[in-house]
Amino acid sequence: MTDALTDALQPYGDLDFESWVCPAPLRETPSVVMGHGGGGVMSGELVEHLFLPAFGAAAAAELGDSAVLRLGGLRLAFSTDSFVVKPMVFPGGSIGDLAVNGTVNDLAMSGAVPMFLSTAFILQEGTDLGELARIAQDMGAAAAAAGVQLVTGDTKVVDTASGDGVYINTSGIGLIPDGVDINPRRARPGDAVLISGDIGVHGVAVMSCREGLEFGTAVASDTAALHGLVADMIATGADLHVLRDPTRGGVAASLNEIARAAGVGIDLVERQLPIPASVQDACSLLGLDPLQVANEGKLIAFVPPESADQVLATLQAHPLGQGARRIGTCVEEHPGMVVARTALGGTRVVGMPIGEQLPRIC
Amino acid sequence: MKYLDEFSDPDLAQRLLDQIHAATSRRWAMMEVCGGQTHSIIRHGIDQLLPDAVEMIHGPGCPVCVTPLEIIDRALAIAARPEVIFCSFGDMLRVPGSSQDLFAVKSAGGDVRVVYSPLDALKLARQNPDREVVFFGIGFETTAPANAMAVHQAKQLGVSNFSLLVSHVLVPPAMAAIMESPTCRVQAFLAAGHVCSVMGTAEYPPLAAKYRVPIVVTGFEPLDILEGIRRTVIQLEAGRHEMENAYPRAVRAEGNPAAMEMLRDVFEVTDRTWRGIGMIPQSGWRLAPKYRAFDAEQRFDVAGIRTAESALCRSGEVLQGLIKPHECAAFGKQCTPRNPLGATMVSSEGACAAYHTYRRLELVDAT
Amino acid sequence: MCLAVPGRVLSTAEVDGTLMGDVDFGGVRKEVCFQYIPDVGIGEYVIVHVGFAIQRLDEHSARETLANFERLGILEQEFGSIPEGVNP
Numbered sequence: 125m126t127d128a129l130t131d132a133l134q135p136y137g138d139l140d141f142e143s144w145v146c147p148a149p150l151r152e153t154p155s156v157v158m159g160h161g162g163g164g165v166m167s168g169e170l171v172e173h174l175f176l177p178a179f180g181a182a183a184a185a186e187l188g189d190s191a192v193l194r195l196g197g198l199r200l201a202f203s204t205d206s207f208v209v210k211p212m213v214f215p216g217g218s219i220g221d222l223a224v225n226g227t228v229n230d231l232a233m234s235g236a237v238p239m240f241l242s243t244a245f246i247l248q249e250g251t252d253l254g255e256l257a258r259i260a261q262d263m264g265a266a267a268a269a270a271g272v273q274l275v276t277g278d279t280k281v282v283d284t285a286s287g288d289g290v291y292i293n294t295s296g297i298g299l300i301p302d303g304v305d306i307n308p309r310r311a312r313p314g315d316a317v318l319i320s321g322d323i324g325v326h327g328v329a330v331m332s333c334r335e336g337l338e339f340g341t342a343v344a345s346d347t348a349a350l351h352g353l354v355a356d357m358i359a360t361g362a363d364l365h366v367l368r369d370p371t372r373g374g375v376a377a378s379l380n381e382i383a384r385a386a387g388v389g390i391d392l393v394e395r396q397l398p399i400p401a402s403v404q405d406a407c408s409l410l411g412l413d414p415l416q417v418a419n420e421g422k423l424i425a426f427v428p429p430e431s432a433d434q435v436l437a438t439l440q441a442h443p444l445g446q447g448a449r450r451i452g453t454c455v456e457e458h459p460g461m462v463v464a465r466t467a468l469g470g471t472r473v474v475g476m477p478i479g480e481q482l483p484r485i486c
Numbered sequence: 487m488k489y490l491d492e493f494s495d496p497d498l499a500q501r502l503l504d505q506i507h508a509a510t511s512r513r514w515a516m517m518e519v520c521g522g523q524t525h526s527i528i529r530h531g532i533d534q535l536l537p538d539a540v541e542m543i544h545g546p547g548c549p550v551c552v553t554p555l556e557i558i559d560r561a562l563a564i565a566a567r568p569e570v571i572f573c574s575f576g577d578m579l580r581v582p583g584s585s586q587d588l589f590a591v592k593s594a595g596g597d598v599r600v601v602y603s604p605l606d607a608l609k610l611a612r613q614n615p616d617r618e619v620v621f622f623g624i625g626f627e628t629t630a631p632a633n634a635m636a637v638h639q640a641k642q643l644g645v646s647n648f649s650l651l652v653s654h655v656l657v658p659p660a661m662a663a664i665m666e667s668p669t670c671r672v673q674a675f676l677a678a679g680h681v682c683s684v685m686g687t688a689e690y691p692p693l694a695a696k697y698r699v700p701i702v703v704t705g706f707e708p709l710d711i712l713e714g715i716r717r718t719v720i721q722l723e724a725g726r727h728e729m730e731n732a733y734p735r736a737v738r739a740e741g742n743p744a745a746m747e748m749l750r751d752v753f754e755v756t757d758r759t760w761r762g763i764g765m766i767p768q769s770g771w772r773l774a775p776k777y778r779a780f781d782a783e784q785r786f787d788v789a790g791i792r793t794a795e796s797a798l799c800r801s802g803e804v805l806q807g808l809i810k811p812h813e814c815a816a817f818g819k820q821c822t823p824r825n826p827l828g829a830t831m832v833s834s835e836g837a838c839a840a841y842h843t844y845r846r847l848e849l850v851d852a853t
Numbered sequence: 854m855c856l857a858v859p860g861r862v863l864s865t866a867e868v869d870g871t872l873m874g875d876v877d878f879g880g881v882r883k884e885v886c887f888q889y890i891p892d893v894g895i896g897e898y899v900i901v902h903v904g905f906a907i908q909r910l911d912e913h914s915a916r917e918t919l920a921n922f923e924r925l926g927i928l929e930q931e932f933g934s935i936p937e938g939v940n941p
Contacts, residue, residue: 155593155594156593157593158589158592158593159589166824332881337600337602339881339883340875340881340882341880341881341882342880401487401491401879401880402879402880402881404487405487405878405879405880405881406881408487408490408858408878409858409878409881409883410602458847461846461847463847466530466531467494467496467530468496468499468530468532468535468708469496469500469535470530470531470532470533470535471531471534471847472528472530472531472844472845473845473846473847475823475842475843475844475846478580478823478824482577482579482600484575484576484577484856485575485576485577485625485629485855485856485902485903487858487859487878487879488859488879488898489898489910489912489915490859490879492915492919493919495922498919498922498925501922501925502922502925504926505925520855522855522856602903602904603886603903604903604904605886605904606904626855628855628857628907629855629902629903631889631905632886632902632903632904632905635871635886635888635889635905639869639871642870643869678855679855680855680857680900680902680907681855683857683900683907683908684908706855709922713918713922734911734914734918735911735912735914735915736857736900736911737908738908738911741908742889742890742907742908744888744889744890744891745907748889
């Protein structure tokens with residue numbers, strides 16, 4: 125373990141850390157930094173080197189969007205997610221929409237039919253009740269639209285100094301149909317990599333109203349529940365290998381995680397990426413890579429090559445998949461790495477985002 | 487975006503590449519000065535598509551990379567003070583000082599905020615009269631007018647709780663210093679287009695004549711970079727060494743007179759240490775005496791800081807174009823964008839970060 | 854360094870003695886300071902860096918540069934090679 129981690133754990137002297145396996149050192153900082161929440165390398169390290177060693181083997185087994193569990197004769201998907209977005213209301217939706225759709229989608233990415241959600245709130249003292257009511261309405265409406273029930277919940281309040289608005293956690297349970305086995309480790313060389321629509325929309329919508337960065341744009345968040353789209357894909361009978369909704373860290377983070385989990389390489393074709401001009405312009409202005417910008421109502425699918433056309437057509441026939449495209453292929457070369465062919469014909473590696481995406485001047 | 491997207495057209499890029507290939511008959515080494523140009527070259531794969539005989543040496547034009555360690559450490563000390571709201575461009579947040587970066591200071595409770603424009607920092611100062619707002623004023627000549635305006639306005643409007651931590655660096659003295667180095671291999675320069683948008687092109691003909699190097703003012707989009715390289719190769723092949731403007735839509739010979747007048751008012755030239763390179767005389771700007779009251783280094787007593795660079799870091803040699811990033815023993819091992827030892831691995835414009843982010847494929851294959 | 858992008862001027866106004874305004878970047882709108890191009894006109898294109906217009910964009914020059922690129926291969930076809938000293 126690093127000195128920083130050893131120092132940080134001093135007060136917990138009677139716990140036994142010897143069994144913790146730490147293959148690579150944590151960064152030399154004794155405390156959490158914003159980058160740990162970015163969905164990139166730092167988040168991954170926190171999970172791998174601090175949480176997993178403490179939680180044991182079961183937690184490490186499944187690092188997909190949701191856990192697949194057997195209970196009686198049933199296969200359940202179980203997922204949890206927390207939502208801390210600022211601002212809480214943005215073009216196209218609110219934290220309430222994200223809180224429901226986010227967990228519904230995590231379940232759907234295992235092929236599950238989402239059924240029940242819990243929700244827990246941590247509220248900062250002083251939060252405007254009107255705003256909270258709006259968020260609750262949004263959650264109710266999103267749940268109804270998705271056909272899921274909010275069945276249990278909790279509320280806590282923290283004093284003004286400790287909090288920053290509204291934090292929402294949702295956890296969800298879904299039923300996985302027989303014969304469906306969707307898992308990041310199933311990606312295989314030759315698989316077609318599909319995306320269901322435009323990239324970078326949600327992140328740009330939220331950034332456009334973030335303090336210090338405000339800009340005017342017509343871009344509205346693409347938050348949506350995707351389980352209907354997934355059900356259509358499953359109904360084709362195709363053997364779907366991987367599904368992933370590229371939220372924090374964007375398409376880049378998701379593809380890198382899958383490449384690493386499955387031990388495959390991924391080749392992307394830049395010209396095929398569906399990046400709308402409005403997203404590209406905002407990213408050009410701030411110096412951001414659209415592939416690292418968060419998406420909400422989109423999914424990435426890895427399917428065997430013989431099924432690619434059929435699944436793509438199915439996506440395009442659904443209202444949430446009309447902009448679907450094939451963006452790349454899984455390959456044997458460069459396992460764990462995502463490489464894009466640039467529009468000019470060169471190549472560049474699409475890396476894992478490190479921490480938070482920041483606008484730049486250079 | 488109009489007047490931007492057209493300059494990425496792949497078919498026109500291929501024509502420019504064909505011209506470059508046809509014109510190149512021997513080995514040439516040219517330096518693109520600006521980190522934004524380095525980023526564009528690596529990001530689009532231009533370096534892979536040029537003739538093998540044309541070598542791009544990556545220059546020190548990354549203000550994030552060359553901000554002196556002492557100033558980073560001072561920034562960290564100021565940002566940690568409870569009364570301070572420390573504002574910065576996003577690029578600076580992960581630059582390592584002697585022992586930490588601004589993110590770590592934020593994590594420990596410092597009020598560190600990313601802004602898009604220095605005027606946002608001034609706005610924060612007016613909105614928070616009981617706090618001290620400090621803006622980290624780094625950059626080349628391109629950014630200096632914006633920083634100058636913020637401090638000029640602060641003075642006009644009497645915003646006394648605003649100050650600037652200044653670390654501006656100038657491009658032409660750096661180019662001269664590179665040419666003076668005994669190990670210099672640079673035969674031509676692609677000059678930094680947006681620096682010239684502000685400063686014009688007058689500083690370059692004397693440099694071109696003195697060091698007998700072509701200097702081609704170049705933009706940032708793929709077609710602009712290829713055109714800059716094309717014109718440079720033509721000059722080199724013909725034995726010419728002149729200043730040429732290959733970015734006329736954004737660069738005029740006279741620059742921006744209004745901006746230059748403000749720069750003369752707000753800043754004065756000073757010696758400046760470039761991180762990784764060393765002291766280059768008369769290569770920086772600091773606040774002129776009548777604006778000293780807004781100088782954060784004067785306002786905050788941050789003496790007694792001991793600075794220490796990583797012993798492994800060879801940023802300086804990378805910045806001078808003496809080695810390529812992957813020739814440094816720490817590259818990709820102790821030093822990664824995740825855990826940078828030096829500034830060239832932090833900024834996306836830094837050559838080391840660009841290589842690590844975009845070029846790992848070739849470097850992995852080569853080992 | 855120097856991430857600067859071209860945009861079209863939508864409006865201008867004096868704010869606290871400084872010339873400010875809105876610029877449209879292909880659909881993205883941002884407030885920009887025009888103090889360094891004080892005679893800027895609505896509909897003109899400017900280059901913007903960290904919230905400041907630092908130079909006008911010369912539209913004629915932009916179009917001419919692109920046209921030159923288009924002509925590149927053609928000149929060679931006509932002449933066999935580009936005569937030395939000619940910048941097409």
